[in-house]
């Protein structure tokens with residue numbers, strides 16, 4: 001082979017490699033997220049089989065990350081937590097692990113009442129596409145509120161709070177996990193963003209009072225403050241339940257736009273998460289570089 005020909009073959013190979021690399025980077029910078037707004041009943045086995053069916057459906061639609069709602073396998077309510085509590089690993093997390101492995105998705109397993117060493121937690125287990133348990137997020141901020149004449153709820157009567165931040169890595173981006181009331185705490189979202197998360201997921205079950213007032217507003221605020229994608233997964237609304245969930249699972253972009261939103265009924269919603277778009281937003285409005293860290297800062301007190 002002449003020198004000239006060898007040179008052009010090498011050049012072709014390196015160009016092809018570059019094209020391949022840039023296609024790969026582009027592919028990795030986009031992924032499909034599915035949020036399952038599950039109809040949750042008192043029958044745990046039904047909740048589990050419906051969740052499994054909808055996770056399969058989501059994976060069939062190309063979802064690589066799937067999120068279930070808070071308390072996806074039990075009704076939401078202080079009296080139900082002890083009755084439905086399980087260990088993790090345990091029955092429900094075994095089902096989630098199997099279906100994550102079968103469908104090859106990252107699965108954010110909503111939450112379930114977790115029993116551990118005589119205490120109960122509201123816990124979100126996260127599984128990788130090989131079925132391994134990547135982390136357990138125990139709700140950090142317990143939902144204790146009293147709005148006279150509207151709603152009083154005291155999770156702390158039965159639950160203990162978690163005390164860890166929860167971030168997991170995927171080939172696409174880092175993802176930070178919070179549960180419902182955790183979303184009200186801007187500092188948590190800021191810390192997740194500071195740790196490099198580009199997507200925050202909040203399985204949650206707002207109610208008929210705070211749902212219409214705050215649910216979407218909080219998601220858009222967290223997304224805009226931190227220039228990240230935010231996804232919430234609620235149970236479907238069941239007017240016969242003792243605690244009526246608001247529904248309206250949502251995905252919000254780093255620009256603060258609602259990309260996808262369920263109604264009040266059972267549904268699977270999808271959003272294509274585009275990390276190049278996130279980078280563009282951050283370049284256009286560069287608040288990260290403009291922060292006055294000489295005047296203020298948000299830090300984790302305790303690092304894992």
Ligand SMILES: O=C(O)CCC(=O)C(=O)O
Nearest residue numbers: 143180181205206207210
């Ligand atoms: O913050 C709210 O208004 C609702 C929170 C909630 O339902 C929960 O944390 O489970």
